[in-house]
Amino acid sequence: MTVLPGRPPLEQGSCRILHLEDDPMDAELVAEHLARPGPACMVQLVATRASYAAALAEDSFDVILADYVLPDFDGLAALTMARELAPGTPFIFVSGTLGEEAAVEAVKRGATDYVVKQRLARLPVAVERAMTETRARVGQRETLAALRESEARLRLALSAGRLGAWELDLRSLALKASDTCLANFGRAPGSAFTYDDLRAAIHPDDREAMQAAVAESIAGHGDYDVEYRTVWPDGSVHWVQVRGRTIHAADGTAVGMAGVSLDITERKVTEQKQALLTREVDHRAKNALAVVQATLRLTTAVDMPDYMRKVEGRITALARAQTLLAEDRWAGADLHVLLREELAPFLGSHARAALDGPPLLLPANAAQPLTMAIHELATNAVKYGALSVAEGGLAVSWAVEQRSDQPALLRLRWAEVGGPRVDGAPKRRGFGSRVLDGTVRVQLGGKVSLAWQPTGLICDLEVPIGLDGGRDDRAIGRQAPEM
Numbered sequence: 001m002t003v004l005p006g007r008p009p010l011e012q013g014s015c016r017i018l019h020l021e022d023d024p025m026d027a028e029l030v031a032e033h034l035a036r037p038g039p040a041c042m043v044q045l046v047a048t049r050a051s052y053a054a055a056l057a058e059d060s061f062d063v064i065l066a067d068y069v070l071p072d073f074d075g076l077a078a079l080t081m082a083r084e085l086a087p088g089t090p091f092i093f094v095s096g097t098l099g100e101e102a103a104v105e106a107v108k109r110g111a112t113d114y115v116v117k118q119r120l121a122r123l124p125v126a127v128e129r130a131m132t133e134t135r136a137r138v139g140q141r142e143t144l145a146a147l148r149e150s151e152a153r154l155r156l157a158l159s160a161g162r163l164g165a166w167e168l169d170l171r172s173l174a175l176k177a178s179d180t181c182l183a184n185f186g187r188a189p190g191s192a193f194t195y196d197d198l199r200a201a202i203h204p205d206d207r208e209a210m211q212a213a214v215a216e217s218i219a220g221h222g223d224y225d226v227e228y229r230t231v232w233p234d235g236s237v238h239w240v241q242v243r244g245r246t247i248h249a250a251d252g253t254a255v256g257m258a259g260v261s262l263d264i265t266e267r268k269v270t271e272q273k274q275a276l277l278t279r280e281v282d283h284r285a286k287n288a289l290a291v292v293q294a295t296l297r298l299t300t301a302v303d304m305p306d307y308m309r310k311v312e313g314r315i316t317a318l319a320r321a322q323t324l325l326a327e328d329r330w331a332g333a334d335l336h337v338l339l340r341e342e343l344a345p346f347l348g349s350h351a352r353a354a355l356d357g358p359p360l361l362l363p364a365n366a367a368q369p370l371t372m373a374i375h376e377l378a379t380n381a382v383k384y385g386a387l388s389v390a391e392g393g394l395a396v397s398w399a400v401e402q403r404s405d406q407p408a409l410l411r412l413r414w415a416e417v418g419g420p421r422v423d424g425a426p427k428r429r430g431f432g433s434r435v436l437d438g439t440v441r442v443q444l445g446g447k448v449s450l451a452w453q454p455t456g457l458i459c460d461l462e463v464p465i466g467l468d469g470g471r472d473d474r475a476i477g478r479q480a481p482e483m
Contacts, residue, residue, distance in 0.1 A: 014041065015127065015131060016059075017043045017062065017064070018059075019046070020064070021047065021067050022047045026067070026094075026117060029117070030043075030065065034124060048072060052081070056082065057085060063091075063130055064090065065094050066079070067093075068093050068095035075093055076105070079093075079106065088134070088137070092111070092115060092130060093106055094117060096118065112133070113130060164177065164182070164261040165181060165259075165260055166178065166242075166244070166260070168256060170218070170254050170255055173195045174195075175194055175198060180261075181260075181261045184238075184263045185230055186201075199211075206228035213226040217244070217246050223243065224242070224244040224259060227239060228240065228242075238263060239263070240263055241262045244260070245257065245259060332362050334360070334362070335357065335370075338370065338371060342374045343396075346379075352394065353394050354393070354395045355396050357397055357399060357412075358398075358400060366465065369444055370412075372435055373440055376436060380457070381457070385419045386416035386417055386419030388419060389420065392456075396414055398412040406464065407465055409463070410464075411460070413459070414457070414461070415457075415458045415459075418456070419456045421454055422454055423452075424452055444464065447462040448461055
């Protein structure tokens with residue numbers, strides 16, 4: 001290795017040069033020119049093919065200088081070897097025999113420059129220019145690598161967020177859409193998707209709003225943000241949110257738009273369910289208040305403590321129904337659980353009630369009325385029927401009848417046994433009877449059948465499952481004909 005005399009150790013901005021030259025005098029002359037003011041240089045001199053190949057394999061250099069005519073191989077072979085072992089390293093021919101045609105051929109094959117030995121004064125300039133160009137290329141490669149890495153991170157972020165990217169040329173209406181964006185419109189990755197296809201995919205009821213949002217974004221230089229329904233090729237309807245921004249030329253002309261898309265179908269379904277749930281809760285709350293009002297108005301008692309006890313029992317039954325519905329997010333209430341919870345306060349610790357029937361989730365609109373009906377039956381059983389004596393008991397059974405052209409029918413039987421002897425129907429129709437009639441018949445469109453057998457009361461209820469709630473629940477407070 002040859003270090004130029006008078007030069008300090010290599011620092012930032014220094015230059016490492018590999019010089020292929022078999023003539024020591026020419027090598028010394030080249031070194032003298034390189035030693036003139038300029039970047040600090042360290043030159044490694046090699047003279048043979050083998051030493052040249054070893055140097056290329058073992059070390060890295062900023063510039064390669066080479067004679068054109070060598071004892072055991074020529075300069076073009078040295079250039080080829082450099083392109084293979086040190087691609088991207090500037091290669092400059094320094095020769096006294098390089099003609100114009102050979103110089104042109106050398107440049108075609110990848111040489112950076114050539115300097116004739118008769119004009120070595122321009123060698124430092126050629127080396128500096130070669131290094132500058134190399135640094136520029138390295139900077140470009142690093143910039144491109146950083147850009148590709150940034151784009152990869154962006155694609156990853158878009159994919160993780162299920163965001164599709166799109167671009168629209170407003171002059172030609174050429175649309176570019178990423179695979180995720182295509183998926184948001186029900187298209188396969190890489191499939192053709194034009195702006196006309198986009199407009200056709202938008203639900204007819206939403207196209208006008210979409211076009212108005214585009215026009216407003218272009219005219220007002222603002223962001224584009226719109227939600228609309230899309231009809232997929234399979235006919236299914238989905239929701240998509242599209243955001244973007246208009247791109248303007250220097251003169252202010254809108255030339256394009258770019259942005260992202262997001263499938264928000266799941267969110268929209270959740271919002272719709274939430275809205276339905278809110279309306280349902282509001283409806284049920286109004287119903288509950290109506291029931292409470294009727295209870296307060298129509299409950300009869302011999303004194304205030306008796307009145308308070310009856311009212312409290314009925315309102316507590318109503319609260320239990322509300323709790324069961326809230327636990328299942330107002331999707332419905334399990335009939336077995338509803339019966340067990342409602343009968344527990346009347347039975348105490350004694351197993352005096354048999355429950356028998358298939359699993360059944362009552363619709364939300366049926367749970368509250370049935371709870372009130374069961375409460376009145378239990379209250380009557382405790383006061384006058386089977387639950388008024390220790391040896392009495394009751395059996396509650398149910399079955400569901402499926403009907404092809406109508407909602408399924410719930411058949412529930414309440415049968416009391418072991419209570420005081422029953423000598424027939426009561427002479428007076430009380431509030432409990434009106435609750436049964438109002439909840440089952442008026443609210444739920446069902447039927448109530450009461451049979452006062454000597455062994456105890458048998459009550460058969462028939463309730464259509466799935467009927468829409470919305471009847472006038474205040475009907476339980478109306479006068480009804482005698483049974």
